[in-house]
Amino acid sequence: MERLGTLRRNKLRVTGAVVVSTALVLGAAACGGDDKSGGSGDELTIGFMGDLTGENSGIVIPPSQGAQLAVDQYNATNPKVKIKIKKYDSQGKGEQAVPLAKQAITKDKVVAMIGPAFSGESAQVGPVLEEGKIPSVSPSATNAALGTKGWKFWHRIVGNDNAQGEGIGTFILNGLSAKKVFVINDQSEYGKPLAETVKATVTKGGATVTEDAIDPNGSDFSSAVNKAKAAKADAIFFGGYYAAGGKLIKQLREAGVKGRFLSGDGSLDKGLAKGAGGTTADGSAIGCPCLIDPTGTASPKSKTFAEQYKAKYNTDTAIYSAEGYDAATAFIEAIKAGNDTAEKINEYLSKIDVPGVSKQIKFTPQGEPAAADVYIYQVKGDTLPLLGKAAEAKIG
Template identity: 40%
Template sequence: MRSTLKFAVPLAVAALALGACGTKGGDTTTPAASGGAAACGNYKIGMFGALTGPNANLGIYIQNGVNLALDDYNKKHADCKVTLENYDSQGDPTQAPALAKKAIDDKKVVGIVGPAFSGESKAADPAFNEAGLVTITPSATNPKLADNGWKTFFRALGNDATQGPAAAKYIKDTLKSTKTFVIDDASEYGKGLADIVRQDLGSQVVGNDTIQQKQTDFSASVTKVTSSGADALFFGGYSPEAAPMIKQLRDAGWKGTFVVADGVKDQSFIDNAKEAAEGTIITCPCVPPDVAPAFQAAYKAKYNEDPNTYSGEGYDSATILLDGIAAGKDRASMVDFVKAYDKKGVTKQLKFDAKGESADIKVFAYKVENGKIVSVGEIK
């Protein structure tokens, strides 16, 4: 959960702020500096994702990274600060279009970090594209999002076309599974990812099932898994369903390895599943905290905890937009600025291909050990 403790930000943040100034060949003059206080745009960036509801932790982790990027920027540009506008979707795609309109109608908003989830991205991004409002998602991983021709769509991490094969590879090569069961939650994210894993595992998939979000009784799925003889189970979905699912499987005596993805990489999974979570493998196209030690130290100083899932990607996504504002870009000119962006961030080299996909992609495996999620290395 997000800490409410606030600490003085150490020198590590100052170093991050210095590194976040400008882009390759870019002008880093602020609007205020180039034309005085009257030229200051009083711009905002938006954070679009779940900040309340069952998947709020994932949104809050991203928001923490965004707020840290804003702290860094505003210290350097005290005469022309940028503010954050939050659009709390609760992770619900049905709320996304109205929230997108609200962001679009606020002409001070020059870019969006998000939408955080794939379903809400599918629902909101057509409106953002039509309005010319840039979105940089730090966490929505459905591959099809990049196939819509949206000129305003950018993704600061690898998609499930890379995560799915990596998960399948780990299941085959590291876990040595020969009988894998696959379950999805019917969501844009969960089903899309599970289908890729199914395809890559091929004939070793011994059974399939689909559950629904907010489901709590998994007895039918438990029966199917235990009777299949599966030695591994891949679940495409989120932590609110993953926790009771694995608890009920363990209670039924299933001994196989539970494999999940980034939608479950959240402490709430462990808090709710308790000892049943032990040994769970989690894949994620997100970097471990110690990959960026200066960012890790700055984040820990502000929030009294290590960066969590997509905190670094949230920081990087916000920094790109803030660099654009520093270079004098507004909503209309931000798209071309982001397209041409090429600079090292805290998680990776921040650069995009013609479809808005990240040009630098890595997928890591994590494991639940002694009640904590620990990195077990990059899946090559």
């Protein structure tokens, strides 16, 4: 009896829910009287996956907000097929991202995925999305190896670490006219290859290179600092993240090393200046394949985007917010063109060629962005204003 009772209660609740939602739908229809398309009610779900609450969420929340902005703007035009973004908080961890991806495919029936945000989780989620035939566009996973796995549904809208290393290397040669370069890496999956690409690029350009490595978990970098001092380098490139980067700048300057400090997107954070202390990090140049341009230095388009973003979230655009917007735009364009299944959307992505905020949205057959511009930012206090494209920017 008890079981029956429960069943009955459940049934009642379900009926109630149906009544309520019917009323809501009717109400909505009544309000949306001017909806010419007749409100077919079609809605597709796109996933967004990344570390939304963890310790690295600072570089995932901006792209998620960018993506949300693009979708909200699209939905506001009252299209035939609306889009809903469902967020998956992977904490940046592969072991959490994989089950979430499976849930997105089987339960939530997403037609596309923005993300995963980081390279590590991307490597683990890639095969799952591939098997589920769900197209993905990552706004921020830059590991070069991801593009070489032969995945057909994977894309990214940000230049990879090889493009970044070459961009920064070119800037060191042309923008800084450096002759002696000291290259330090943090021995990580990210920092080491990036430092090697920078080294190869500047060596090819005729600069002399000395190099060393540090343990980012250690606190005393003095042996690397002593080598940098002995090398009398004009430019010091660090491949690694901002936490160690800040400490490194501090110890370099304390030892009286004068060369220009450079780093990659892992150091594009206020924490770099904070770790170095005061104005010690000022003048350091940070390269990134991302475009953060609240003042519209690069294009009027990014200025408009920055204004809309600020109006909606009351903060300036930040790292990967434009790329998040562009990733969402790629899917929006696909759905606008009448593609309503994951496979059709993926097919559309192979042909897409529309202007985005950060770059032209167009992919190579490997899923890499066709245009992979690298931008240089220069530390000033705790801000990181855009200096320009790596190929064109100059200091001094």
